[in-house]
Amino acid sequence: xxxxxxxxxxxxxxxxxxxxxxxxxxxxxxxxxxxxxxxxxxxxxxxxxxxxxxxxxxxxxxxxxxxxxxxxxxxxxxxxxxxxxxxxxxxxxxxxxxxxxxxxxxxxxxxxxxxxxxxxxxxxxxxxxxxxxxxxxxxxxxxxxxxxxxxxxxxxxxxxxxxxxxxxxxxxxxxxxxxxxxxxxxxxxxxxxxxxxxxxxxxxxxxxxxxxxxxxxxxxxxxxxxxxxxxxxxxxxxxxxxxxxxxxxxxxxxxxxxxxxxxxxxxxxxxxxxxxxxxxxxxxxxxxxxxxxxxxxxxx
Amino acid sequence: xxxxxxxxxxxxxxxxxxxxxxxxxxxxxxxxxxxxxxxxxxxxxxxxxxxxxxxxxxxxxxxxxxxxxxxxxxxxxxxxxxxxxxxxxxxxxxxxxxxxxxxxxxxxxxxxxxxxxxxxxxxxxxxxxxxxxxxxxxxxxxxxxxxxxxxxxxxxxxxxxxxxxxxxxxxxxxxxxxxxxxxxxxxxxxxxxxxxxxxxxxxxxxxxxxxxxxxxxxxxxxxxxxxxxxxxxxxxxxxxxxxxxxxxxxxxxxxxxx
Numbered sequence: 370x371x372x373x374x375x376x377x378x379x380x381x382x383x384x385x386x387x388x389x390x391x392x393x394x395x396x397x398x399x400x401x402x403x404x405x406x407x408x409x410x411x412x413x414x415x416x417x418x419x420x421x422x423x424x425x426x427x428x429x430x431x432x433x434x435x436x437x438x439x440x441x442x443x444x445x446x447x448x449x450x451x452x453x454x455x456x457x458x459x460x461x462x463x464x465x466x467x468x469x470x471x472x473x474x475x476x477x478x479x480x481x482x483x484x485x486x487x488x489x490x491x492x493x494x495x496x497x498x499x500x501x502x503x504x505x506x507x508x509x510x511x512x513x514x515x516x517x518x519x520x521x522x523x524x525x526x527x528x529x530x531x532x533x534x535x536x537x538x539x540x541x542x543x544x545x546x547x548x549x550x551x552x553x554x555x556x557x558x559x560x561x562x563x564x565x566x567x568x569x570x571x572x573x574x575x576x577x578x579x580x581x582x583x584x585x586x587x588x589x590x591x592x593x594x595x596x597x598x599x600x601x602x603x604x605x606x607x608x609x610x611x612x613x614x615x616x617x618x619x620x621x622x623x624x625x626x627x628x629x630x631x632x633x634x635x636x637x638x639x640x641x642x643x644x645x646x647x648x649x650x651x652x653x654x655x656x657x658x659x660x661x662x663x664x665x666x667x668x669x
Numbered sequence: 670x671x672x673x674x675x676x677x678x679x680x681x682x683x684x685x686x687x688x689x690x691x692x693x694x695x696x697x698x699x700x701x702x703x704x705x706x707x708x709x710x711x712x713x714x715x716x717x718x719x720x721x722x723x724x725x726x727x728x729x730x731x732x733x734x735x736x737x738x739x740x741x742x743x744x745x746x747x748x749x750x751x752x753x754x755x756x757x758x759x760x761x762x763x764x765x766x767x768x769x770x771x772x773x774x775x776x777x778x779x780x781x782x783x784x785x786x787x788x789x790x791x792x793x794x795x796x797x798x799x800x801x802x803x804x805x806x807x808x809x810x811x812x813x814x815x816x817x818x819x820x821x822x823x824x825x826x827x828x829x830x831x832x833x834x835x836x837x838x839x840x841x842x843x844x845x846x847x848x849x850x851x852x853x854x855x856x857x858x859x860x861x862x863x864x865x866x867x868x869x870x871x872x873x874x875x876x877x878x879x880x881x882x883x884x885x886x887x888x889x890x891x892x893x894x895x896x897x898x899x900x901x902x903x904x905x906x907x908x909x910x911x912x913x914x915x916x917x918x919x920x921x922x923x924x925x926x927x
Contacts, residue, residue: 454829455829456825456828456829474828474829474831475831476830476831478829479829480829482822484822486822486823486825486826488823488826488840488841488844488845489922489923489924490844490845490847490922491844491922499830499840500830502830502831502832502836502840503830503831503832503833503836531921531922533922533923533924551830
């Protein structure tokens with residue numbers, strides 16, 4: 370219990386910086402949130418043997434871009450987000466946000482997990498306000514900012530509800546509000562909608578698209594739903610497992626908001642699914658020699 | 670929908686067993702013969718209760734025992750919670766003290782009486798030590814478990830929002846451990862109450878419910894014994910109800926059990 374993260378404050382949260390609300394922050398943000406990952410390797414030691422989970426990841430995310438990462442379980446996509454957010458710093462290679470090397474967690478980088486991780490002992494409002502605890506936002510303005518963000522995710526009226534009183538979709542939207550309230554330059558989404566039922570998921574996807582269009586902060590979302598990845602992402606990174614590598618980067622050249630029925634999305638979906646279920650091109654990995662690889666069943 | 674969903678009905682159902690016990694008791698007492706010695710009639714017990722209330726003994730006894738129990742609880746449970754939390758947070762401390770404390774807690778409260786009596790005599794201080802010891806262990810064990818079981822995923826949220834050590838303690842560890850802390854406190858309270866009566870009975874104090882019980886036994890006053898037992902049970906029950914209420918209000922954030 371000795372780890373002591375030192376939060377780096379985003380400049381726009383300082384009292385001297387521009388006090389932008391939710392809207393109107395585009396100009397201040399457009400130049401920020403550039404993520405660069407170069408020759409990133411990550412290994413875990415499992416019962417004495419080192420296992421590579423990420424191998425030679427190179428990726429550049431432009432400011433304000435929405436990037437989706439898809440891949441089967443074990444391709445290291447969630448590990449990648451934990452490295453970017455700073456919860457794990459044992460890796461080789463480089464992760465830089467706006468040129469600055471990522472060493473620990475920072476208020477510049479927000480994250481939404483698959484499990485909402487709202488504190489069950491706090492109301493929705495208190496949970497969102499908690500994120501502002503170590504920011505320079507003056508106390509007098511916090512209530513308004515929290516209310517704005519609760520409104521942004523359409524949860525007005527539920528401020529005093531405890532997490533157990535919210536549905537899964539509502540709790541996940543509340544987690545998104547908490548992650549956004551600090552106005553991070555980069556928002557990471559780790560399968561944020563993975564635990565939701567199909568109908569709720571479509572609904573929250575729409576919300577997420579609307580929020581991203583409104584905020585235009587850089588977002589990187591990990592998912593195993595190819596359709597979701599394509600619907601939201603400007604680009605879709607396709608990863609393959611054992612060890613986790615980037616296999617392909619797909620440009621989705623369609624303006625937002627998007628139409629789910631667009632033939633372009635459907636064509637790309639078929640392509641990516643074929644890619645994910647194909648046998649790996651790379652057989653240098655010795656562990657793979659005598660393994661029969663079955664297509665993954667994770668893409669719904 | 671059952672009978673128990675209605676509050677008055679619920680209350681009445683809870684009274685059935687005590688009422689049956691009293692009726693059976695009265696029946697036994699009225700049978701005469703040797704039974705009259707073993708079972709004092711309800712009117713005799715009522716008379717003794719009136720006597721003890723009027724001469725002030727009962728009130729003084731209850732107050733003295735309550736004060737003893739709560740003083741012991743205050744000291745024992747505070748130390749227990751503090752040490753339990755500290756041990757859960759610092760593995761070295763846990764390793765240093767854990768084995769010793771785990772061995773010591775196997776000794777029943779009564780087992781300490783001879784040693785404490787020998788060292789400190791049988792006055793007020795000795796009784797307090799016994800009560801403190803009784804309250805200490807449940808508070809310590811539950812506080813330890815509560816803090817040790819705080820989920821990593823919540824601590825990570827604190828890490829992401831740059832929590833300091835004190836913020837992490839106050840806003841994550843303490844509230845997350847609160848259900849277990851309160852469970853420990855409830856147990857400590859019950860143990861302290863039992864220990865207070867036992868210490869009075871076995872070590873002898875000037876006033877207290879246990880003292881009156883003890884004296885009544887030597888004077889063969891069955892009616893007084895019964896009055897003190899009833900009062901001990903009633904106070905213990907009332908304290909438990911109170912703690913239950915406090916617990917529910919402090920833990921309003923928990924989903925109701927299905």
